[in-house]
Amino acid sequence: MGAQLPIALALPHRRFALQARVAWGARIVDVGGDAPVRIQSMTNTDTADVIGTAIQIRQLVEAGSELVRITVNTPEAAQAVPYIREQLDRMGIDTPLIGDFHFNGHRLLSDYPDSAQALSKYRINPGNVGKGDKHDRQFSTMIEAAIRWKKTVRIGVNWGSLDQELLSALMDENSRRPVPWDAKQVMYEALIDSALGSAQLAQDVGLAANQIVLSCKVSGVQDLIAVYRELGKRCTYPLHLGLTEAGMATKGTVASTAALAVLLQEGIGDTIRVSLTPAPGEARAQEVVVAAEILQSLGLRDFVPSVTACPGCGRTTSTTFQELTQQIDGFLRAKMPVWRTRFPGVERLKVAVMGCIVNGPGESKLADIGISLPGTGEAPAAPVYIDGEKRMTLRGDSIAVEFQAIVEDYIQQRFGAASSSRD
Numbered sequence: 001m002g003a004q005l006p007i008a009l010a011l012p013h014r015r016f017a018l019q020a021r022v023a024w025g026a027r028i029v030d031v032g033g034d035a036p037v038r039i040q041s042m043t044n045t046d047t048a049d050v051i052g053t054a055i056q057i058r059q060l061v062e063a064g065s066e067l068v069r070i071t072v073n074t075p076e077a078a079q080a081v082p083y084i085r086e087q088l089d090r091m092g093i094d095t096p097l098i099g100d101f102h103f104n105g106h107r108l109l110s111d112y113p114d115s116a117q118a119l120s121k122y123r124i125n126p127g128n129v130g131k132g133d134k135h136d137r138q139f140s141t142m143i144e145a146a147i148r149w150k151k152t153v154r155i156g157v158n159w160g161s162l163d164q165e166l167l168s169a170l171m172d173e174n175s176r177r178p179v180p181w182d183a184k185q186v187m188y189e190a191l192i193d194s195a196l197g198s199a200q201l202a203q204d205v206g207l208a209a210n211q212i213v214l215s216c217k218v219s220g221v222q223d224l225i226a227v228y229r230e231l232g233k234r235c236t237y238p239l240h241l242g243l244t245e246a247g248m249a250t251k252g253t254v255a256s257t258a259a260l261a262v263l264l265q266e267g268i269g270d271t272i273r274v275s276l277t278p279a280p281g282e283a284r285a286q287e288v289v290v291a292a293e294i295l296q297s298l299g300l301r302d303f304v305p306s307v308t309a310c311p312g313c314g315r316t317t318s319t320t321f322q323e324l325t326q327q328i329d330g331f332l333r334a335k336m337p338v339w340r341t342r343f344p345g346v347e348r349l350k351v352a353v354m355g356c357i358v359n360g361p362g363e364s365k366l367a368d369i370g371i372s373l374p375g376t377g378e379a380p381a382a383p384v385y386i387d388g389e390k391r392m393t394l395r396g397d398s399i400a401v402e403f404q405a406i407v408e409d410y411i412q413q414r415f416g417a418a419s420s421s422r423d
Contacts, residue, residue, distance in 0.1 A: 013267050017236055017239065018033065018209055019031070024095070039067070039295070040273045040291075041067075043071070044284055047071050048079075048080045051087065057070075057095070060288055062285070062337045070099065072101055081112075081115040081119060082115060082117075085097060096120030097120055097121075098122070098154070099122050101122060103128050105122070105129070116145050117149050120151065121213075124142050126139060126155060126197075126198040127157065127158065127162050131165065135163075146211065153211060153212055154215060155199055157191050158217045159216075159218045159244075167187070167190045170189055188230065191218070199212050212237050214238070215242065229263075240269075242260075243274075244275055245275060246275045248278075252276040256294070257294055260274075261297075264298055272294070274290045302348045304333055305346060307332070308352040308354075308363055310354050310356070310363075315358065316356050323400065331404055339411070352370030354370065356374070356378060360373070368410070369385070
């Protein structure tokens with residue numbers, strides 16, 4: 001065969017966007033521009049519950065959330081915001097907070113200036129800021145608060161709360177077209193017009209373009225892709241992605257991944273949120289875990305060491321490899337809040353936990369550290385590979401404990417040295 005061109009790695013080229021800044025104290029989270037795609041989450045506590053909300057924010061941050069949104073819907077919630085911020089600061093958590101406002105945000109931001117200052121960003125839904133003559137006035141009041149306190153604003157349109165006056169006007173206009181669009185196309189246009197028109201109004205009031213982030217959330221995968229492709233063509237504002245009301249568990253995870261992965265691969269999106277409905281008793285932080293997995297799977301960012309594991313087959317009737325995979329994955333995730341600062345670069349670690357001789361040695365050699373457990377009928381031995389070389393073989397009932405200790409020792413030796421060299 002003749003010489004061929006090498007196959008190019010299919011990493012996305014990011015769409016150009018202005019760079020917005022969301023800050024609290026010395027902590028600055030840039031959004032858009034050449035900044036990485038950021039993970040955002042939202043609490044589901046009663047914001048008036050200061051301690052409960054602060055605890056959940058800490059859990060979201062420890063899972064990897066870089067921006068956390070809280071509901072600010074009542075005077076009690078607005079009064080609680082500065083105290084939540086104070087609790088977080090005491091815990092050493094400087095993650096910026098976003099205030100989510102609907103219907104009465106103009107009053108809350110005006111009546112509770114301490115809350116307006118303690119928030120790092122405001123989310124405004126233009127479909128819920130008032131109707132008729134009140135709409136522009138109340139929207140402008142919120143924008144003026146952002147200008148006064150130097151805050152970034154996300155203008156977040158949702159098709160479940162779309163401005164009905166705008167939608168009606170576009171439907172009337174559409175009825176006069178020689179070839180009318182279908183109803184869904186009109187809805188798409190209404191979402192985009194609401195976002196871009198509101199952004200222009202915000203700039204007319206005096207907000208800088210680089211203080212604006214846009215979103216147009218829908219609950220259908222193909223709808224989200226269509227809307228954001230068009231929105232991305234029409235503006236240079238940073239874009240926040242999220243499939244709204246994605247659902248629970250597998251459905252919500254798969255739908256969000258399907259939608260966000262397509263857009264991110266096309267370079268569209270500067271912040272993301274996976275809006276999962278938690279199962280009763282399930283940790284809210286699961287939505288952060290899924291968001292991080294999406295970005296890491298696409299090769300856009302690294303958050304936690306990756307664990308490669310085989311799915312199992314008739315060769316692996318033992319559950320040992322499943323138990324060890326779960327144990328190692330849980331161990332790595334639990335350690336990351338501390339390791340992020342102690343061992344820079346540890347998030348790029350690749351671990352393999354394989355269940356038989358077919359792919360076990362090969363995958364283990366490709367990982368930084370890997371183990372090939374014995375499959376059904378194989379000799380009761382588990383070779384361990386480190387940096388591509390076989391270093392030892394584990395046997396007996398304590399393989400899991402020994403391998404975990406080997407992984408931790410490897411991390412300390414490899415990444416601890418990198419940390420020490422910075423000191």
